[in-house]
Amino acid sequence: MVLNSNDMVHLALLSFFKGLIVLGIMLFHAAYTVYAERKIIGRIQSRLGPREVGPYGLLQPLADLVKLLTKEDILPKEADRFLFKLAPLLLLVTTIVNLSVIPFYPDFIIADVHVGILVILAFAGLGVYGVILGGYASGSKYSLLGGLRSAAQMLSYEIPLTVSLAGVILAAESFRLGDIVEAQANSLFGMNLFPQVIGFLVFLICAFAETNRAPFDLPEAESELVAGYMTEYSGFRMGLFFLGEYISMYVMALLISLCYLGGWSLPPWMLSLLPILKEIPPVLILLVKVYFFIFLFIWVRATFPRYRFDQLMRLSWKVLIPLSFLNLLIVMFFKLLT
Amino acid sequence: MSVVRILFFYFAFVILLSAFMGLRQRSPVKALLWILLLFVHIGGLYLLLNAEVLAFLQIIIYAGAILVLYLIMLLILDVREEERSMLYLKNWQSRIWAGLLVSFFFILGSLTFVNKHRGEHTLDKLKEVGPSKILGRLLFEDFTFPLIILAFLLLVPLLGIGLLFVKRRQDGSA
Structure with missing residues (x-):
């Protein structure tokens, strides 16, 4: 606890931006893990999985999100x-x-x-x-x-x-x-x-x-x-x-x-x-x-x-x-x- | 006022407030949630004292284990609301005695307060050895015997529960 206030503001801003980066990457990953899960399970069960929204169904997570938010x-x-x-x-x-x-x-x-x-x-x-x-x-x-x-x-x-x-x-x-x-x-x-x-x-x-x-x-x-x-x-x-x-x-x-x-x-x-x-x-x-x-x-x-x-x-x-x-x-x- | 001081007053205020609200709350589940807030903020107070290990052990053990068990028991027993009658403090005499008892312990506790006490384990030593190592050495080298006694004390209820279960099984009721 020897930090002065200048250091503290610096540290807080740095942590904030690092947090934003990590959160952004993680949310993107979470959305596309849902897509990957549906695709992989589809293949394992001899189905195709999502393929209607966007090329190869790549926009499916976005469509799911819109559906969840508007419900x-x-x-x-x-x-x-x-x-x-x-x-x-x-x-x-x-x-x-x-x-x-x-x-x-x-x-x-x-x-x-x-x-x-x-x-x-x-x-x-x-x-x-x-x-x-x-x-x-x-x-x-x-x-x-x-x-x-x-x-x-x-x-x-x-x-x-x-x-x-x-x-x-x-x-x-x-x-x-x-x-x-x-x-x-x-x-x-x-x-x-x-x-x-x-x-x-x-x-x-x-x-x-x-x-x-x-x-x-x-x-x-x-x-x-x-x-x-x-x-x-x-x-x-x-x-x-x-x-x-x-x-x-x-x-x-x-x-x-x-x-x-x-x-x-x-x-x-x-x-x-x-x-x-x-x-x-x-x-x-x-x-x-x-x-x-x-x-x-x-x-x-x-x-x-x-x-x-x-x-x-x-x-x-x-x-x-x-x-x-x-x-x-x-x-x-x-x-x-x- | 430094940031640490502001944080201290915040933690102290929330600890007092949540303890009070936890006692006041009629619904037992909500009372437990106030106590959860209390435990997490006590952890924060430990963090301000540079006792990181203690802070997170406080949250793991008290909030993450003991309080959850209480909560599960409450929900299993389905205690909706505390009964309105005050069982213990019905007349004014017993209220006065209870108040005197609490203030006696309060005065006794405040007598032990030492201003600007400097122990063996200063901040410099903490930085040199590391907080978890100091705690480990204290527990397992200096205070081994009390630790073992404590461990046995905690083992007794576990054995008791096991014994009850075995007995009920022999009776054929479970």
Whole structure:
């Protein structure tokens, strides 16, 4: 706290513009991930996907947006008006805030804090309120039960997610995501994936559950469980929930690339094998990794059937939590050896 | 007035306001939301003190875990509105006693206040070692025994719940 006011204004403006850039890129990505998802799932199910609006259906996200914005905004009679409006914003904002501590490039980060991972975990924890309140404020039994179900799911999967991240933090001895990437680049295998395969798998499964994506998309299982907490939402507000979901997919993909696959760095053995890889700009390496995970999210959605609720809970408490602690013990053991 | 001071007054004001509103609110869900605001702003106060780890642990544990569990319990039990009758403070004598008790603790607490206290872990040391490492060393080297005792204390309710569950299963009611 030794900054003078001039520095502070400078810093605030810089962060503001960085934030605008990140937000713009992210919104564009979120819109086109919807398009990619429809195309890829279409191809997997031997259909063509959207192709009417614009060449190859490329303007479809725009058309969807116009449709969502012009739809009537319905407020249910029984709803708690303030909380009903607050819930989708709460979910969206707590997701977008996560982007501020994620480094996209060695020097490009909006807020370079010591405790980056803790910030992400804290705001993931706050995001649960959006889901519960969305269910409660709708004033409908289906919504309330759906909200509680989703909250139980998100809470249960936050524990193995946190414990598997503890292994990463221990390996890098830092909470900063930048330090974690650097520690991986200097390690033997060049990424955390190899000593911590169990942690990686646990984190991957939890990422699917945290973002409410298939095969854990019980919150929006419209065919058997109504639409959970989103039942009463329509038009623009439902769009906010969806936007939150797609941005949280990107947050999770970024986090898993940075924490387990070495972020923007390539493993040293790969570089010594193919020296030409050094010429690739770091941001491109990160992008490829992130896109791979986004594709995986979509691919899994088209492939696996949905879990039942009791199976979901059993998977978290009886399989993933013990496995994540096992991973932590293995990392501790390796740390003691070296 | 510096930015830090303005932020401090903002956090302090919102903490007091949300505590008061949380107590006043009749609907339990809304009361919990005021308490959520309170917890997040306490985290902000820690941030001003350069205790980043503590600030975010405060949000993760209190707001992200404990309060959510309360909220889920409230919704499962379907407590719509608090009953209007005041159970504890019906007559004026008990109100006076309660007021005296609260002010006793307030005076006791303010006696322990030390102005311009300088501890071992100054800002320079924080910058040198890093905030999370200092906290880790304090917890796991200097205060290991209290930490283990605390961990056991927290384990007891968990065992209790497990015991209850096993007993109910043996009775055949669950």
